[in-house]
Amino acid sequence: MPYDEAVELQRQLVEDRRAGRIGDTLLLLEHPPVITLGVKTRGASTHIVASSEQLAAEGVTVHETGRGGDVTYHGPGQLVGYPIFDLRPDRCDVHQYVRDLETVLIHAVAEFGVTAGRVKGLTGVWVGPEGREEKLAAIGVRISRWITSHGFALNVGTDLRHFGLIVPCGITDRGVTSLERLLGRTISMREVEDAVVRGTGLFSTDSGPSVPEVG
Numbered sequence: 001m002p003y004d005e006a007v008e009l010q011r012q013l014v015e016d017r018r019a020g021r022i023g024d025t026l027l028l029l030e031h032p033p034v035i036t037l038g039v040k041t042r043g044a045s046t047h048i049v050a051s052s053e054q055l056a057a058e059g060v061t062v063h064e065t066g067r068g069g070d071v072t073y074h075g076p077g078q079l080v081g082y083p084i085f086d087l088r089p090d091r092c093d094v095h096q097y098v099r100d101l102e103t104v105l106i107h108a109v110a111e112f113g114v115t116a117g118r119v120k121g122l123t124g125v126w127v128g129p130e131g132r133e134e135k136l137a138a139i140g141v142r143i144s145r146w147i148t149s150h151g152f153a154l155n156v157g158t159d160l161r162h163f164g165l166i167v168p169c170g171i172t173d174r175g176v177t178s179l180e181r182l183l184g185r186t187i188s189m190r191e192v193e194d195a196v197v198r199g200t201g202l203f204s205t206d207s208g209p210s211v212p213e214v215g
Contacts, residue, residue, distance in 0.1 A: 003034045003063050003074065006082065010149045013084045018147050026200060027082040028193050031074040033060040033159075035166055038069035038140050047071040050165035060165060067150035069123070069140035071166050077157035077178070079192050083200075087146040098123060098139055101152050104199035105137045108154075111195045114182055119174075125154075127177060134177040135168065156180060156192050 125137035155178035
């Protein structure tokens with residue numbers, strides 16, 4: 001789904017969720033190649049290192065967005081999740097919500113034999129030894145009057161070359177990886193979707209299962 005269409009769909013669903021016309025909803029989709037700028041960039045493309053000519057040659061578009069965070073890349077082979085959740089009345093904690101998303105993804109990739117965790121001070125899901133961790137999933141959310149939108153991007157079979165067009169999330173000393181690269185084989189996107197859906201069952205009013213920091 002083109003990125004601008006997904007943004008409009010989320011806007012409509014957020015209105016429906018706020019009005020009580022729908023329950024909590026999770027969108028799982030893939031985007032054509034696109035670079036998105038989070039609110040942390042303030043609209044600046046400082047962390048896009050590719051020229052406009054390079055972007056055009058790779059078929060990559062650029063969009064500003066209302067989510068948190070810096071710059072990131074979305075493309076085919078990446079599972080993008082947009083939870084449209086009402087955090088009221090007992091989940092009105094932005095920090096905990098982000099941690100919950102990380103937990104869901106950490107448990108989902110564990111089903112494929114991948115041990116992932118958190119890196120202190122950084123958002124997302126990471127793999128690898130301390131100091132040389134690579135990001136497996138990025139998280140950037142928007143919460144408006146406790147209704148969530150935007151969400152996470154899990155690299156399944158993503159073309160990792162495209163991350164070289166940017167400084168992912170503005171982090172200069174960490175790499176990016178994918179499930180297929182870690183496992184050395186092709187993985188069905190449907191299998192990953194099912195694992196993520198199962199992972200959402202971990203959402204609860206308490207802190208949920210503990211997960212490790214990487215390293």
